[in-house]
Amino acid sequence: MSALSACSGAIFGLNQPMASINQNRYPNLLPNFRNQGVMLRLLLIVVVMTAVAAALKSSNWTGMLNQCLSLSALAQPTAILSLLLLGVADRWLHKLEYALAVAVIVVVELGIVTVVVIATDSVFTPDSPGLARSWFFTAVATLLVLAYFNLRSRMLSPALTEARLQALQARIRPHFLFNSINAVLSLVRTEPRRAETALEDLADLFRVLMADNRDLVPLAREVELCRQYLGLEALRLGNRLQVEWQADKMPGDALVPPLLLQPLLENAVYHGIEPSMEPGLISIQIFSDRDQVRMLLRNPYREGGSHHSGNKMALANIRERLSLHFDAEASLQTHAGDGHYEVRITLPYVREEK
């Protein structure tokens, strides 16, 4: 495995370690406290725990509601303060050993709850659970939450390894391979230099296809791959394939799952360009919008085309990999109509750590 990752690192020309998301063999035992999905889960867990604790402490509904309120008055500020602090310290925490990071987080949580209890004590004196019990409750809750994220990432990590296999599944259609080789063969006698370039591009494409695609890659690399791919398609389709790139302002250092765009372009060629004798335009727009990266792919589309299963498979595969890497922060939407087919992708602007 390590040889493979080293190999993929070499391909993408990265000598620095990859982004924090994939540094470890397991993606992360510690959650990414800056991810919205993680934040949402944390808040939900706290609410549920509060409700359960309230239910245990009281015998009737009114009692439970009161308990809930008084516990929430402690738990919610604690949770929100924790999210703030952990979000700020996220990078630093991920550099620590796992056990040390857990210890640090528990201490931080105890600190926060102490502050909250002292601050609220004056307001809610009658029912306050007291500092000792709050400490106990907070320590248990923190450990449970961390255990949950630990388990979750272990559960997802085979899935992340699988993302590599799935990337392979989203592989180039054999139809494309054989047609391309055929096109290259036709160049060998008349234009040997173009044939050379084409073969080199083909080799690059397949190197990526066979690489360990678990790791995120810089967007610039993926775009380069797409250009090589479209170059090969242009070889055989001639002027039927028109391509328009609007990517001058793209954040080339943004990290994306490998083979994010290439399979989509392959679909665009297969469904939008090949079925017509007339020239068709594929346009690709990539730009960053605050802390997000947005992509828009557009190709001609005819109602009633019959080969949609391949397209759906590629889309499902990309959606799955996006959610594995970015949870709820990434999205992929498609829209068909008006003679065009569109794919919109939004993902968080994650950069490599320097």
Added chain:
Amino acid sequence: MSRHPDSLRIVIVDDEAPARSRIRDLLEDCAGSFPIELAGEAASGRELLTLLEETPADVVLLDIRMPEMDGLEVAQHMLKLPEPPSVIFTTAYNDYALKAFELHAVDYLLKPIRLRRLHEALTRVRAITPLRLDVLQQITPDARTHLSVQERGKVVLIPLPEILYLRAELKYVTIRTAAREFLLEESLSKLEQEFSGQFVRIHRSCLVAKAHITGFEKDGGDGGEARWMVTLAGLDEKLPVSRRQQHIVKEMGRTVV
């Protein structure tokens, strides 16, 4: 390439220019060992049929996956020529069709094509059994995109979207487009099956293109019941709906403005 009275006249059909040039190169290599004449090249089925009007050929090297009309359909239309050339299909990938080809001894070449395989295929081309329409129909999974009729030794293609209605006459089916009529030697019930998505039966002997229906009118029946009539875009003629098919007025009426 040398011209020789017995030389094999070949036409290359592929929508991709490099694929055609590759086969051209290989044919040049073959030319050394037996007489070949490149009769022409076409980038689509329509181009091929036009080419064959002027240029007789013995063999067509026919790509399967092409825009507008795939190779299997082109071969069906080509069979309407007085002397259809032999067909060797070419394909880049193990299509659904290959198994059927094996089964019915239809000749094909896998791209990238090897010189040796091309040579073999051309050597035995005079011996292979001609393609049969029923076999081709069996292999082709999709409905045709065109109908074709033979007129004065030529194959005329009629794109499906241009057809307004199909009406069974005594021995033929009349194809009606906005411009004119054609006579087709096929059965209406088979056509109904093949194009069930695009056509609807309004009468025992008539299929109408759904896309061209503009509305339904009640025709004051003299004394008897009034009949529903279909009106079609770009056609003055109105077509009667039989009583058995009246339910389509309701079904279609909703979708027609």
